[in-house]
Amino acid sequence: MHNFDIFFAGKLTPDADPSEAREAVGKLFKLQGQALEKLFSGTPVRIKKAVDVETANRYRKAFRNAGALIDIVPHQAASVENAAPEQAMAPPATTAQPPAEKTVPAADTSADMTLLPANTGSLEDCAPQVEARQIPDIGWMNLDMPGIDLDETPPAPAKQVDTSALSLSDANTGSLEDCREDKPAREIPDISGMTMSDANSGSLKDCDSRKPAQPIPDISHLQMVSPEDEKSS
Numbered sequence: 001m002h003n004f005d006i007f008f009a010g011k012l013t014p015d016a017d018p019s020e021a022r023e024a025v026g027k028l029f030k031l032q033g034q035a036l037e038k039l040f041s042g043t044p045v046r047i048k049k050a051v052d053v054e055t056a057n058r059y060r061k062a063f064r065n066a067g068a069l070i071d072i073v074p075h076q077a078a079s080v081e082n083a084a085p086e087q088a089m090a091p092p093a094t095t096a097q098p099p100a101e102k103t104v105p106a107a108d109t110s111a112d113m114t115l116l117p118a119n120t121g122s123l124e125d126c127a128p129q130v131e132a133r134q135i136p137d138i139g140w141m142n143l144d145m146p147g148i149d150l151d152e153t154p155p156a157p158a159k160q161v162d163t164s165a166l167s168l169s170d171a172n173t174g175s176l177e178d179c180r181e182d183k184p185a186r187e188i189p190d191i192s193g194m195t196m197s198d199a200n201s202g203s204l205k206d207c208d209s210r211k212p213a214q215p216i217p218d219i220s221h222l223q224m225v226s227p228e229d230e231k232s233s
Contacts, residue, residue, distance in 0.1 A: 002052075002053065002074060003050040003051060003074075003075040004051055004052075004053070004075055005048070005049050005050065005051075005070070005073055005074075005075050005076075006046065006047050006049075006056060006059050006070055006072055007071040007072075007073065008038060008039055008045055008063070008068070008071070009042060009043040009044040009045070009071065010041065010042050010068075011068065011069040012067055013064065013068065015067075016067025016068065021066055021067035021068050022040060024067060025040075025063070025068050027066075028046075028062055028063075044071065047059075047070075049075065050075045056072050076086060078098065079214060084233060097136065099132065116200050123148075
């Protein structure tokens with residue numbers, strides 16, 4: 001069986017109120033004053049040593065309910081020995097099934113997370129909190145026999161379309177020529193003055209419509225006038 005050490009360094013959940021979380025953690029361990037401030041000093045403090053998975057998860061759940069996060073590391077894997085008096089850190093009274101929690105080595109507070117041992121933890125504490133809603137009264141409902149149409153809405157009346165003016169042609173007869181839209185013919189322009197050059201000859205230089213570069217006018221006699229001078233003049 002794996003044993004774990006539990007450390008707390010004052011980390012809070014993202015949505016926790018700092019003052020409320022501090023008060024809630026103090027109530028968990030009946031601490032106040034300097035003893036409580038030591039837990040929130042930012043230095044990892046071991047609050048329990050060599051506990052089993054169930055106990056570690058009970059601590060994790062209790063701290064999350066208070067708005068705080070703990071670090072759970074395998075026993076003897078942490079080098080921090082700044083432990084608070086363990087007789088003052090009795091296990092929280094709340095009991096819960098093992099939820100999941102990010103575990104960060106106490107000796108390396110810059111790490112994001114580590115893996116718990118196999119077959120431990122869960123994602124229960126990550127589940128969104130859904131408020132219970134009252135179940136509507138369905139006592140008047142019952143199941144009918146298979147094949148029975150439960151929708152008693154009367155069908156919509158059929159539309160009456162007059163097709164007396166329409167007729168069908170015999171099979172393999174008729175065409176869609178009468179549906180063709182005839183467009184007036186366009187006059188072909190006179191291209192008798194055009195010739196074709198031999199293959200791989202000629203160029204498109206005579207089609208270049210770019211204008212020749214224009215000389216830049218002499219503006220040396222011009223000068224900038226400030227708005228103030230312009231108004232005074």
